[in-house]
Amino acid sequence: MKQITKSAALIAAASGVVFGIVTPLTAAATGTPAPLKWTKCAGEGLDPRQECATVSVPMNYADPGGPKIDIAVSRIPSEKPSARRGVLLLIAGGPGGDSLDDPSGKGQKLPQKVRDAYDLVGFAPRGNAPSTSVGCDAEPGDTARTKLLPWPAADGSIDENMATARRLSDACARNGGELVKHISTKNNARDIDRIRAALGERKLAAWGVSYGTYIGATYSEMFRHRTDRIVLDSNDHPDPVRAERAWLEAFEIGVEDNFPEFAKWASAPGNPHRLADTAAEVRPLFLRLAARLDREPLPWPGADPARLNGNVLRQAMLDSLYDPDDYPVLAKLMLAARKGEVPPAPPSPPESAVQNYTAVSAATICNDAAWPRSAAAYEKGVVESRAKHPLTAGMPRNAMVCAAWPWQPKEAPPRVTDRGPSNMLLVQNARDVATPLSGALKLREALGRRAVMVTVDATGHDSYLDNGNACGDAAVSRFLATGERPAEDLHCD
Template sequence: MRAVAKCGVLTALGSLVLSALVTVPADGATADGGATAALGTAARGGIREARGVALAAAHAAGAGIAFRACPKTEMLPASVTCGIVEVPLDYAEPDGRTISLTVSRARASGTAEERQGALVFNPGGPGASSMYFPLAAGLPEWKRIAKAYDIVGYAPRGVGRSAPLSCEDPAATLRAPTQNPTHPTEAYKRERIAEAEAYARGCAENAGDALPHYNSLNNARDLDVLRAGLGEERLTFMGASYGTYFGALYATLFPSHVRRMVFDSAVDPDPRKVWYRNNLAQSAAFERRWEDFRTWVAKHDEAYHLGTTAEEVQRSYEKVREGVERKPAGGKVGTGQLQGVMLSAGYYDDYWAIRATALSEYLKGNPEPLISQASPRPEAAPDSENGNAVYTAVECNDAPWPTEWRVWDRDNTALAAWAPFETWDNAWMNLPCAYWPAPRQHPLDVRTFPGQLPPTLILAAERDAATPYEGALELHRRLAGSVLITERDAGTHGIAGSANACVNTYLEDYLLRGEAPARRAECAPHAEPKPVSLEPSDSRAGLPKRGDLAPRF
């Protein structure tokens, strides 16, 4: 068996280098059958880096991943085991410093004949971990998939215990109350500029010369080393949100290593939009989704008494904003915390009822639900700070950003004039990229041509705010042979394995049998959430399961 494995490693080594060299870029085919264009893509992806991936993957395939009981810090049950895979910090220097990525796995529950390999998942961010993903094996929606696949999660570089990145003291995330004006004054803007400059310096000071290596191309390369470590000749992968972006980079760099890929809630991969313009588009989409929430609340005015139209609900919301600006709720919830907790209603409509309840109760004189939902949570501070650091480093490293404040001010002022809900909050989160000390990359042009990839599956909700639907259309155009499944008139971010049986059927057909429609299909929206009673036991419901959210992909 050792000799066979070694032979397979050598084969994988050769095919990995070849796949990096034969990828065809956006320029299209040339007179020599695309070879010249292919070499251009390898150069942009990095010929030295391609060699580094090949070497790292060969080493990982030979070593494998030793799965054992998970550390207690992961808080995972005994049914899930954990291991590590070593990857180069810099793929151009594969013999240099390495970092360890943590990996989790739940073995396929079916027979050996039913097993199809490993299904690797990334939930997005940048800055999110999927170490929890093997727990999906116990959910009814994933039962059949979990029979066929080992369910594998991991923490990408910089996240969790995978060479963790930090840019500031986690206690800074607990500052409260804070204010977050939708139309900031010049004095407030100067304060936020100073904070952004300080944050960028903190990232550089803490990361040192490792800072440039936290980027999407390296995330894609890491994924191929993980594939090899798992013993998979070809990768079965599902990426959600930002996970779709570096998943698409993977498909472009390593098309011969793709078995099946699911892109759930796709980021627009157009290099001209990564990442500055994508964030502007995101803020515009959140305004539309915020209106969807207010329209639903108005429909259930008998439960919430916040108004019978979206406009009336907005006025009620402004009353809450004015109230916590004058006197922060519980001494902890100002307009900044209010904005943060209401943002989750733009991501997931299963938050609509609890958020509407908090607004309603506050205006009735009971601030406790809002305090419970919006107050900073000390136990979440380290993970939150780590996630923000990785998010910032990856997006700032990935692409050029405007470096003049006047450009940010002009674009966000114009957008906030008609989309005030999330525009400036999103701008402040990304502003460190204007002062970023590390070199910026130029995004790789995601594109494949007929015959390079097996069919891939794209899932998208038509009214998704975090990854607007236009991104799914763009990815569909760029990945030859891809299939787009659209959930019409819905806006939940991340729709695989959730409330829509139609979407789940397409997902299972694809992952279990490799079956998919010719090019596109549609699903009706999942059912709208039901309003809840305003009895005290409901209005004082516990903290949301998904935790605090920032505007990420």
């Protein structure tokens, strides 16, 4: 799963559903969509070639003739029409992220042969502005990062987490409208197939990142015959029962995999933000500082929340481990806090964006799969997690908003299988805080012969063209441009 940004903002049943086997709705079954009307995209800093349109889709796929919602779509056409193969859909992380600007952004990092072969297409998933959007009008304090990821109290109590879950759920029931009930991974996949049909494409290729790998794998399961070359990058655990609960629990392993890399960096001679003389000293230093801030939080004017306590430090640690380039953010915070000071408050995203992200994220996670309602289930998990993984202090086993969500899931979570075309390439960093290698291996196992996996000896979230290495990047680029995959699973040192 991916944050809104790496720093601050981080943050319906269809016909034929039986035991996770889905009969997809295709263009033939739903009618031929009207041609898209492409216009200039709103926003600044976009490639002038990028254009935007909207695709109308059912709010509720169980009622295809009922109310419709709009899905915002963007594209930059192939740079060499004579070499054009089709469409490469860019699927963002989240839940709560969108790829609408990605054809102008990360898409331009793609090699020329890939940009020649495909129209680069982005979209804002259902609920995400500027698509038909949702918001729960939650209390501002309940949208803080340390509330959305459920850090227990300093003594391990989860009482406030359960109270937050009830307040957020009540706000979504009161203010979220009908659409909030129909935001889910399966409906995102159905929307993608409507986008494909509206583009006039028989098949589409895709590059999904983080939570986008879950959408990509789900689309490849529900609409197998509509898939071309599929790249899944920084891969979610495909647990078919617990869905995003497995993602939350993965932070235990992800932090343990990644913190040693931060410790080596933070103890390196010559580092202007050096925290200790040896890597072995950094972990206990962090734990002592977090415990001190639990007891004696520091005022932090302009920040959200407005004080630096132990959980704010832990959240900053988690956010910084997404990308080694962000290690200095955590180190500066620790250096200041050791002196009883705070750095300048980090910038905050607009409140409207936070509310939108909160609503989409909560709806997706809670509508995908049922979560326990009893506090006892979380209390037991938090105690075990705090003992085994003190860096994450019980957060990965704690109660999110789904513990009080007012609606039950409308259908079973996606189930990934080994049935379908062999046209998928997984790329995965060995050390990834949000989607650790252990979960990616479960997805690889579930896909069987359909996939080949490239494991990259690198640190950070987002591998391809970001935090990976040249070997991994070359393997993915070759696959997208030519269809050639490694003959077997590959390890890139």
